[in-house]
Amino acid sequence: MPELPEIEVVCRGLAPHLKNRVIAGVWYSGKKLRHDFDLELAKKTIINQEVISVKRRARYLVIQIGRHSLVVHLGMTGNLGIFPAASKKLRHTHIILTLDNDMELRFSDTRRFGSVQLFENSSFESLEQTFFQKFGPEPFDAECTPYYLHEKAKKRKIAVKNLIMDNQIITGTGNIYANESLFQAGIKPGRKACSITLREWEKLHQAIVEILLWAIDCGGSTISDFIDASGSKGYFQANFRVYGRAKQPCPNCNTPITSEKIGGRSSFYCRKCQK
Template identity: 40%
Template sequence: MPELPEVETTRRGIEPHVAGHTVTAVELRRARLRWPIPADLPVLLKRRKLLSVNRRGKYLLLRFTHGHALLHLGMSGSLRVVAADQPPRKHDHVDIRFGNGAVLRFTDPRRFGALLWTAEPPAEHSLLRHLGPEPLTEAFNADYLFARSRKRKQAVKTLIMDSAVVVGVGNIYANEALYLAGIRPSRAAGGISRAACEALTANIKEVLAKAIAQGGTTLRDFVGGDGKPGYFKQQLWVYGRGGQPCGRCGKPLKEVRLGQRSTVYCTACQR
């Protein structure tokens, strides 16, 4: 599933090509993805200028003067800018055409993604109103995480993957940040010290920032907004490396299921 770095990479890839340009047509080839696509979306967007492409968590927000189109890439979706004459393929479900000739194409083979419309402020939308702070902002810091973790018996990995606590820390980056912070993923969140929270928040920010800078992580289906894959997979310390030697101590990395997600850690370096 595309995680925050992949979604941010997509946002940065498409915005220069479409922001400031006027929609000339919207082609809907499916009536629904995870939820129904608004049937009147072509009318809502035609002859409207796209002001900006923003992101909240894993949602992309296409901002117009009269509302926002909300997109989620689901398990395997991508949003790319393609040439006006490039024919659609089987899983290319939506085209948004612009006056400059750019076509914003939404592809989703598994159809777990979403394309919705809201005239209200995005922060008030039911899918967004309960989201926690963005991990790369000052609102997400050691004091905040320490306060949110108190009296929590759940595993610390599960806590930082809770979008109500902090958005966008998916499984790949949770594994990596916990390894770099030296924290065992299964530790009870309520037992984590403030110093550990300092290390964890810092490493979450660092891992996500590096992944964004390198275009996200290529795993199975993800491609960025420019059609190119991400390259952060080359630098993964633990994710997908169960049984391989730890990059620090050389001991085999252990892989377990935690919260129904693959979790890899070093039994020696993470406590």
């Protein structure tokens, strides 16, 4: 499933093509997605309206059109791209927004676990109080500090990896980047969150931010079906130091990388480098 860096790359790719364009038409395949798409409501509210902004929150894209917003989740195999209106649409295309320049924003999804939801009279800011109300801060936010994470963790006995993947605590640290960040910080993923010292949280918070920014610069990771808005694949996976490298040598000490399930998710770490 695309994580924060992949969605940020899509957001940055789409924004220049969508901002200030006017929606000229809406099409829907009628096939069931993760959430229902209300075509009639879309026709009534966003046609002839200007795209105000394209932003990301957690793993969601928020496209504000006039006074309304589309909230997009790519699920496992979803993709958003800009195409000439005259071009043939892909087999699994489900939603199309026709723009005023004969281009189209197309949402395709082979497995249909993604969604496009329309929220009336909702801006990016107002969605923070409704749709995103239960989401924690992002690693880049001013309120997401090592002290904040230490306070949230000090009474929690769950694995630290599970805590940093909890969207109500901190959003955007998915499985891939949690593994990589914990390796960079030298912290074993299965350690109890309450055992992590403030100094260790300083290292881990810095690692999370650095790893995510690095992944964004690399265009994300090509895991399963992810491609960005231009159709290009990310290449951060070439920089994986532990994720998906079970039994391969640790890049620091050559100890074989260990793999185990933590919280139902595959976890990778070095028994020697991570404590």
